[in-house]
Amino acid sequence: MNDFIPLCRRVLSARWLAVLFCSAAWTATCCPARADTADERFLAGLRQRQLYRLAETFCQQRLAEQGLPIEEHAALVVEFSRTLAEHAWQESPPKADPLWRRAMEVPADFARDHPDAPGALLARVQAALVLLARGELIRQQAEVRGQDQRTLAEARGYLSTARRELLACATLAADRLRELGDSGRDKPGFLSRAELVALANNLRYQLARVSRNQAECYAPDTPDRHNALSLATEHLQPLTELDAEDPLYWPSRLEVVHCLRLARDYDEADERLASLLSADPPADIRQRALAEQILLPLDQDRLAEALKLADQLSAADMSAAPEVAFASLRVQLKAWRAAAEQQDVAASKRYEQQASALVDDIQRLHGPYWTRRAESLLAGSVAKTGGGSDLAVLIRAAEAEYRAGQIDNSLDAYDRARQQAAQDGQQEEAFKLGYTAASIEHQRKQHAAAAERFRALSLASPDESQAPAAHLLAIYNAGQAAKTNAKAANGKDPLAEYVAMLDEHLRQWPKGSTTGQIEMLRAKLAESRGDWPAAVAAYRGVPTDQEQFAEAVDGAVYGYGKWLAQLQNDQEAAVNVANDGARWFESLFLGTDNRWPARWGQIDRTAALAAARLWLAAGERAVPRAERIVTEALAGTRADETDEAVVWRADASCLLIAALARQGRLDEARDEVDKLETVRPQAMQQLLEELSGLNGKLPKQQQAPLAELQGRVARLAGGRNGQLGKSAQRAIDLAQARAHAAAGRTTEAIAAYAALAEKYPREGQIQEEYALALSAAKDRKTLELALAKWHEVETKSRAGGDRWLRARYQLAAVLYRLGDHKRSATVINSTRVLHPELGGKELQQRFLKLLEKVQPPESGAK
């Protein structure tokens, strides 16, 4: 006789009772979820393939659909919760935590928002079952961690809430059954009488699970444990009297055996188990009963009997039910501990290896949840036996603790494994294990601890190939610790530790592959402190054959620039620094044989420009050297048409123009300007500043050509306004104004400065130059404007400062030119009262010279 099962897409009531989430253990023992609608079958398929992310997306998309009937909505809410919970079950913490939370919230929110909807009750049951599952999982974690009290308390919290919720659901189901009366009629979409009866039984079963899990949170032989187990058995008893066809009948009978075993009522448990096995249970129940059969003698310390039963298990038994393999693992681990206690080394090693092999089997056959449980159990045994002799087992235990989120335990286990490896003479393996442990600290951002571990490891085995890398990680972590101001593990100042470790690294591995990284770190540290000599020295210390070298050359270019800026008031020192730097940069492209390179690479070109710039800063005698370098480098890169080379050539040409101008070769400089095709705003800005610096320094007859050159450069830069940044534009506009002023084009200069002064009202330099430009005029009206502007500059400058003194002088000078000698003299004399030195020798002379003009000698003598 065969069954024909045509599928009907109509929502079938039975599915409501089957889709509720249940833990992996329960799924394996109770009726497997039977999905009826296409959505449910599809989701079951996705979950079976562990495609949780896709399944979650699917649920979210379906739930977001407009006009979804409330009954389907409820069904999807339950499915979504189930998917999230199964996903959480397979994940290790902390990834699992948000999944658990959502698995509970999704149905709980639905039940709260739609209390009268069909499916609201089942959604609420689902939320309660998620709590139960989470509580059970945490309780299992506590079990393998030696009944850790904090974890047990957390488990009890979940279980207690689950119990409260399940009881409330059971009351609601009973109320609805009463409302239905004997008629069995129900409102469309709501549970029928038969369905409500099935739900009530299911709730009873779940309450029994809660009680049994609660019992397992208490120590054996305590009244709390005993009471909880009695309650569980009470819940189960009516279910064991159901029809054998009922999906709860067999799981309930088995659960009773489990409870009796936990209550240490072994005789009754034995009897019930024998009765169950003789009644021809379904295959999955028989498998789990086999597990109970092994655990019964094991719990009674009849180890030999348990071992015998475990040995009789077939491969099929082990692969059919994870509970069987897990029970067998418990037997092997107990045998291992017993052998270790009796100091039976051979037996201990044998059981240890068998246990390890069983964990491998479980991993291969039963997925992540059971693997995690098995590994945790193994890890617990390793801890209890004080660490096994098998390195592989120790490593596995360490990994298991890590995956279970027990980081401290994991670190302990790694340390034990490292010691074992060292004892076994496996130094490389020991180093790797130490490295892993330190990496765990690094990963969880315990920087001080990570630094200590990496440092100790690398210094203990300096010849290991990864030792410098480990020390480098120690330095990184020390740096992070210094940033967060955390105290170093040894209580020292973290920043000082960091610096000391950098030096230590170079002492330990002076020619290592990490030298470049270390020097770069030293350079960055020096930069952050404004210690430019140290920064430059560190950059120069990066070996030329290491990947950081190009970056180091750039860093050195920047460092020298900053260093020279720092030395602007010490010309002699600045020249020395520039000379030294230029020679170092030259050495990079000239090499040891002191020849121009046959091919100019990127670093050669950077070094050439840097050397040329430094020679320009090293005084007039070095300018031809700068010109020569740039000319050679430009010739050597003429054929290179890469973007990078084209931009470099533009920069180099700007430098060449500056070098030529410095030597008074303005015609050649102008020709070079005309050849410019590509310019970079920054380079143009530098060139203009360089050319502005020549104002007044070249012979008088060259001032006009210089101004013309400046104007040409400024126009060239201005023509590319669209490409300029604000600062570059300012520099170029200013240079143009200065060029007009230098060339004696007073009207143009005043117009250019007026625009600048309006645009940058708070820039004293510009306001002062504007006032100077106005002062250069010859007409009275403009001179009066100059007077007003100098007043403004004076008012806005710090009294007694350089600019203030200059403004005072110019006020006096303009007043003199306007013919107001008396006021001019008053200005000078009043300035002398508080500032008799009058701004230094040069300005003082000018003041006094003017005073002679505006104040007759006789009155001055008086």
Place this chain on the structure above:
Amino acid sequence: MERSTNNFLAIVTAWVAAAWSLCMAAPLLAQSDVVHLATGNDGRGRTILRGEILDYNGRELTLQQANGRQKLLPANRVIRIETQHTKEETAADEAFAQGRYDQAAALYELARNTDKRTWARRRIVAQTVWSLKSLGQEAAAGEQFLILTKSDADTPFFDCIPLAWLPGVSGVELEQKARRWIEQDSQPVAMLLGASHLLLSSQGAAAANRLQHLSDHEDPRIAMLARAQLWRRQIASTNNKQLADWRNLLDRLPESLAAGPTYLLGRALIQQQQFEDGALELLRLPILYPRERPLGARALLEAGRALERLDQMPEAARLYREAVANYPGDASAGEARDLLQAMPGGKRE
């Protein structure tokens, strides 16, 4: 996204092959068939009737009860039937369930001659079609399917119709048969079959024309499948509006007939870079339509590729492994093996 409506409850009577192997332990009542029926307005009630089934087709089931009275039961209310099978059919079902499709096809051939009940023979023919489809013998499958529909135009086994859904052109034998089928003006199912297998051939334009014509057929199954067949020419150039139209048709199509169109929708979504949605549609094939084997293997492969694009490598690898393990011998499984080996650590697979 509702993939069927109550309007098509009469048609939705897909038979799950796996169910046949489950019933070995069912209580056997000598010479008596057991019919499980849905009752009530919403179909949620259940009842069981016993007697001898005289006929069972796409419209109704005729049951002769012990008192001699004949009862006509609407086909869309039939949930399950328990009946006596010949040993040949039982053996064929076993072979089918174990994936020995060549043996299953031969055994169903024998079973057809041993079971004298016409209604039971129709189920055997349908199983033969499934076996031949799994073997890639679509020409023979098409011939068997036409025998089935000649016997019962409303057959509840319509879902085994061997239409072409995968990319690629048909073989010579199949193309010759398809040319004959497409010309049978009096048989719309034959025309649908013929046009389907010629759509990507040199006679594609004529086939498309025929499918366009069939899109208005009075039998909604034929009309909707013809419309869905035309999607095969549009996959590379669909827009969102067309995809919405496709989804709309899928919502109205009975779930049992939606395998091929769902595959096309999945591919179109992937073409539009909607990898997650595309993968979800494709995965319906191996999950909801396990008897559609070549489609299922191909869908796993393409869903795996989509997941790779989403950087979900472990999930993709899982799908490739499933294709390799569950569809040995299929070309898609071979491709999946290559992709698996190309993945990081794949050489160890």
